[in-house]
Amino acid sequence: MIRRKRVFEILERGMPGDTLSIVVDYGIILIIVLNIVAVIISSFNDLPVLLTRGLSIFEYLSIGIFTLEYGLRLWTAPYKYPSRRFPYLRYILSFMALIDLCAILPFYLPFIVGVDLRVLRILRLFRLLRILKLNRYNNAVELIAQVFKGEKEKILTTVFMTGVMLLLAASVMYYVENAAQPDKFPNIIATLWWAVATLTTVGYGDVYPITHIGKVLSGLIAILGIGLVALPAGIISSGFIKAISKEEQARQEAVPKTSSPGAKQVCPHCGKEIE
Amino acid sequence: MIRRKRVFEILERGMPGDTLSIVVDYGIILIIVLNIVAVIISSFNDLPVLLTRGLSIFEYLSIGIFTLEYGLRLWTAPYKYPSRRFPYLRYILSFMALIDLCAILPFYLPFIVGVDLRVLRILRLFRLLRILKLNRYNNAVELIAQVFKGEKEKILTTVFMTGVMLLLAASVMYYVENAAQPDKFPNIIATLWWAVATLTTVGYGDVYPITHIGKVLSGLIAILGIGLVALPAGIISSGFIKAISKEEQARQEAVPKTSSPGAKQVCPHCGKEIE
């Protein structure tokens, strides 16, 4: 069983000195980036036949590599979740594995069911999500993800409140502007387009009120939009500060008890434990 | 009087295990969401007669349910405010009850007075505010509301300062641009539309200065607009951090020493307790 452990080590982030593992890490990143370039290139019109064929071959190749990677990661799942039950299922349902599956599954789908080509095209875009794999190699991502997870409830409430505000604004605006501009504010759903453009302060300029009441309402929504930016900024700020003070506390508590066995100290610079 | 208490329990957020109460909670949410869908659908043109009739029946039904709910909540008010005086009046004047009343009152109004149909239409929109009832089932809303309440003074000052800034910008811009674009900057009130669009950085593009001084002024206002976003963001950030540190302090103080009874000091100016 030594081999399976070695495969796991190679797939995980390479430890310094483990050249093969590091090469595999960067190799996978390279293929992901090349895949994105291929998606972008294939969106251009009038590509030469040779390039189209090359992109097609590259696609087959990279799908093969990603399928192999997915299989190996599944095979080595017991090493990823050593002390828990159902490691294979746990891996399949993890966020990163689901993205990986989305990136390779649309390729195999047409062989199974006869899907519309246009739908497949959109599904193929999930390939771009492979780039999130790059984040697996980053510590800051985890901290940001942790802050978002910790503030999840507040963020969802903000999103919900935004939705309510958008609906209310669109409903009132529909009654106010419908008579003056029936083509731009035909119903509440269409008016949501104006509401989003105003509340987020994008303001494309294709739809805007022309009546006096409509302008007053639009101004109020735009000012509320500022509060909408301020609220998540405040939530995320406090989330980061919470995370920092927790770290700080952990460090302060770690100092007096250094003599007790099992109290591992963490370097504030690199975040690794000091044995 | 056991029955009235049971009705109160059912109307309040359902405790785990109290199936009936939970079913009632989700049932009311469902009716609210369906009502919003009905408002949205009825804003479309050329609806089939059958659908219009269906929406009308659904409206009668849901108004009936909401009236019943309002009545029962009023009836069980003494259980909501057990130790205070005037529980019925207290309920009627609570924020949530006023929203509930606004949602059902416009339906009964035309039976009392002959109101213009268009005004009634706008009043009917308050029905959308029913969705705020959903928030009653959410803890994060209360924290956010608490932060806004705690920072109320600062937020109002920011709003006031924004108003002053808007007025000043509009007044100066009127004198600067009026000669060049008399149709877009006809008076100070109309110029406020430009001021709001610029300060909130929405920038629809329907009104913008064309003179040199006007452009300089517009640029300054836009840069001030950034400060305008930063100020509430800072206020709300500090509000959340205050709330967190209070929580933290309460937890730390709870462990080592319990406060002696009667030790609380009262401010002679405002009569509130000093922690």
Place this chain on the structure above:
Amino acid sequence: MIRRKRVFEILERGMPGDTLSIVVDYGIILIIVLNIVAVIISSFNDLPVLLTRGLSIFEYLSIGIFTLEYGLRLWTAPYKYPSRRFPYLRYILSFMALIDLCAILPFYLPFIVGVDLRVLRILRLFRLLRILKLNRYNNAVELIAQVFKGEKEKILTTVFMTGVMLLLAASVMYYVENAAQPDKFPNIIATLWWAVATLTTVGYGDVYPITHIGKVLSGLIAILGIGLVALPAGIISSGFIKAISKEEQARQEAVPKTSSPGAKQVCPHCGKEIE
């Protein structure tokens, strides 16, 4: 000299119970608000002659009152700055007194020198600044002003960095877009209009790049614009938190030393001292 002290008390924020002082406070606020309304109304075209005459009389009246107020405040300056030297000069050079002077001075100027009517019109706008007097009656304004004062250096640096960024962006964009759109990007100064609209994310839509390099550059500037919002938000956040923690510290230090004479305690709710 008792009378001069009484006049000072009346002009300052009225203490509870001092009816005359409170009436004077609100009376002045009312006249300021009415003045702003008058400025707004007089910006409309085709006003009836009677209204124009009324506004003119009201202007004479309010200028009279404000001149009297200014004079009295100057007369009672020794009570405002009791222990300092040159109280009269100190008052004249204070921020609020300068605004007050700007509000009344343009009225007396044409009697002294023959000024162009259009310049006078713009000068008259400083009347709007009188509204800032309202803030004199607000505690939160002082906290916000204190935070801005405390973070002055950082804010000025941000403003300076913004200026540099704008200049750099405009200069590069001029060289990039000048050939393609010579009418919209004629020189660096004119290109600053695009730079401000993009960096502040206003985006009116009257000027935008059409070349490929110009679009890339514009995208980079817009993304930098996000950082530009984030930086002052962070500065002001930390400023508020600093102010809060100072307060917190002051309160904590105030508790153990309550027995010592002269250690005045402040109520955290209303901010007043407890004797």
Place this chain on the structure above:
Amino acid sequence: MIRRKRVFEILERGMPGDTLSIVVDYGIILIIVLNIVAVIISSFNDLPVLLTRGLSIFEYLSIGIFTLEYGLRLWTAPYKYPSRRFPYLRYILSFMALIDLCAILPFYLPFIVGVDLRVLRILRLFRLLRILKLNRYNNAVELIAQVFKGEKEKILTTVFMTGVMLLLAASVMYYVENAAQPDKFPNIIATLWWAVATLTTVGYGDVYPITHIGKVLSGLIAILGIGLVALPAGIISSGFIKAISKEEQARQEAVPKTSSPGAKQVCPHCGKEIE
């Protein structure tokens, strides 16, 4: 060797009383500002011949002065980095020295290689970066730079996530809108222009979706754009607060106990000291 030390003192920020050093500091700032003015003026069309010649002479002069300054700073580098090895190389590779080199190098380049005049023009713009030299005279800049350096990892992650979001949004939008507006959404790269304008909430209004799915997607991206502003705001906020609390801690620890010599612990992983 006393002279070289004196030259170093003069070039560094002048100490109070050292008149010559202060004069040199402000003289260099003046030349930098005049250079920027010259760049701006030379971007205007139809300048009189005399002015063009004057600007040219001024350019030769200031390049001479800046070259001299660069040479003297290089010469006095051993005083800037007294205890470290390779002081000259260290100076050449420092951020400020690289900017200084970029400001003077393009002037000497045409004498060496035959470069296209248009490329040279763009290179000449680096002259504007000289203004960053002004920051050398500012304390707040260093704090801001420190915060950005401390939060570098998180900021880069945010930038990276923004890039991924832009790519994903542009890719999906291309497939959604390409059929309806082939001229505005011709390929994924061109669609990035829409993605940037929406995510940063600039919204010029030259490109926006017209299909229903496209509008929904655009709305979602605009709302995500709000989160994009909130995230760096939170990161920078926490960075400033970290910097403040460190300062605070340092002050508090400085008073009661001085650290014993040699008590500093070093992390075995990264070799940095642990405070």
